[in-house]
Amino acid sequence: MHKSRKTAFIIGAIIFVLIGAGFLFLFIRVKNTPEITVIQTAADTNVNKGDLHVDMPIVKGWNDSGFHANQYDAKLYNNTFNNVKDWSITLKLPNNAKVNDSWNISIYENDDGTVTIINTPNQGFNDIIEPKEFITFGFILFSNSDEEITDFVVKATPEAKITDYPLYYILLAMVFINIVFVSINIAVVIKDHQYKVRTEHDRKIIIQSMKTFTNFIDAKDKYTRGHSIRVGFYTKKIAERMDFDEDELDNIYYIALLHDVGKINISDVILNKPGKLDDEERDIIKTHTTNGAQILKDFSSVPHIVEGARYHHERYDGKGYPEGLSGEQIPLVARIIGVADAFDAMNSDRCYRKAYPMEKIVKELKEGAGKQFDPEVVKVMLELIEEKVFYGIGSDDNEE
Template sequence: MTLTLLLFLSIGLVFFLLYCNRKSNTYVTFVQDANTIITDEREIYIEFDTPHDKWWPESNGTYGAQFNGKFFNNTNHSFTDWTVKVQVPKGYWVDSNWNFDGEFHYSETKAIPENHSNYPEYENQFEDLEDFIIMKKIPTNMVTVVHPSNVYNHEPFMLGMIMYTPKRFFIRNITITGRFIYEPKDNPLYFILLSAIGISLLSLSVLIIIQITVSRKVKYYELRQKLDSDIIIQSFKTFANFVDARDPYTRGHSLRVAYYAREIATRMNMSEQEQMEMFWFGLMHDVGKIGVSDSILHKPAKLTSDEYDQIKSHVQTGYEMLVDFTAMPMLKEVAKSHHEHWDGSGYCEHLKGQEIPLEARIVCVCDSFDAMNTDRCYRPKMDREKIVEEFKKCSGTFYDPKIAKIMIEMINDRSVDKIESIDTMSDINYKA
């Protein structure tokens, strides 16, 4: 947002500068004559004045006079490259001028003062029949710029000339052409744009600094999170290996259940976070078996009632082991409830249907599949067809029908085959 605003303001400043440049190169014309009313509201005008003591008659009947011009600029912009065209009577002659470059056109009627009549160079000047004088700004002289009225101690720009005419004459018809200099700093918008750009740049710099700081912290926390994640993974793997190592027939059981559970969660359109948690639930579901003796776990014959009660106690043991693991509260619930049955015939609380946590129902199906799909000390693994029949038969009694159906689909599309062959020694396989 800040970058967009900065770009917008910069484009606005560029267009404003281009506008000032275009306006500064546009020539304008002002015309004044004897009928023109001169007021301070007029942007540009010139007043020519000839005091009484600056008139003198010549012996040949002509008049000489000093014409003092005051060039007024009532705008806020300097006026430059000006040209002033003044209507004069035929037969005029200019003796000298100041603060402008003159372009004089003389008539055939010579009004040469007697004191100049003997100079041939003046004879050669009378060639045109024009009756005007053109005054131009002196290009190399910055003093001849007509400054605006808002300049401190503003005074009109002075220019003038000594001119001889056949009779007394007052300058009335004047045409002024030139261009105003539109300095960007003369417009408040320039400073508004500069201030806005400055604030935007400062804001962008602050945001960049914040972003860099946040990025460094995020990187630190990502590294820390990875370290914490690795610790959790390694801890869970260690617990799972403790359980699976108790019985060579069940090695890799917890990891496979974790993968089956995550696959079911994926097919049930659970979120990525929920899929990850299902992996951990599957991996830790049998943690309570650490408290069951080897003689019972390895016994190939049918278990006695007391021995079976000890086996069943692993769910409560697992719950008690995980009760303080508050980061994933459902972890302990899955450890306790993954042997509950849909019809209430399971253990240890005889929950039924929706009373059983969904996560525990998923792990129950996955645990049962892996048990039927692997060799055990008391029986060999079952054929896939037999396993499918078992799930169909027990759907709605032991298993949630919806989850049992998904497991049957996984068996039929052989997606369980990839999970069955995973490497239980590789750390990467323990990452959810």
């Protein structure tokens, strides 16, 4: 996978982890919503004030020889946007006052002289007060004065929802954006992969077609069977060490495979002649360079392919053919193929001689450097020989 694509997936994963952490934070926050406490005085009758509010007027009163009985009908308002539960109201009763009767609630006396009103457990209603709603309850207070109840401390726990928090919507948006981001990346990876498979398939077809064609060329001469493929191998190995990039390496491999394509026009009799060639025969053989260039002239998708065929028998000192170019006038691809070609020729049996021993090949290459061959290319070829990088050893010989 491409490095930038990998980075994108790592970023996507990190964002998902952050989103997860955000949701976890929200859940913990919602679960631990703090209790609301409102301190209210009896004079404070504005029901919209505060999150919780008690309205507790005396609706009926009896007075008998200094003894008072007052009926309180109360409402507890929830002014928040959430349900509230576990509500309680703590209040201080007048001196010597006693609750005589009550409804909808339970009343507990505290040690400090206050009482706490809560919903009667398991009663089945008034447990929860909905937003902007109220519950009702009441009681009758007996007392020997007409002193009224003054202060309330009202408490309740909100049932907060995760949707109460703007962060929730931000996180949802992030989930959506991140899913889109990751999906796009997955789509690109799939497309890249399909493209790669397709390209690789095309590449195999090209190489196999070329190899098939080189078999035609090499079949004309029983001693040069496999020569073109081996020259392709050594050419590519040399080019690798001369810092050709990947596309250039593919190209030079194709160029080397077809360097002798012009031999297709040369008679088998001359190609396979065991003895010395006369001048005329030698001139005929030499035409395989220009013939090759002619055959390949329309093969424009492989740059320099014509140069490979045309100039691979030029010599560095200018004594080669067909044009007698010298030094760097000879295209680099041709100079590389020239060395690879000569190496494979010396390393193979020919109709007129046996293969040279490796020491002799090394000696010939060294002596030919600067004369027949580009010395820089010879240097690389000698490295390959030194490291025993030979065709048929190793796994990358066959490109198909």
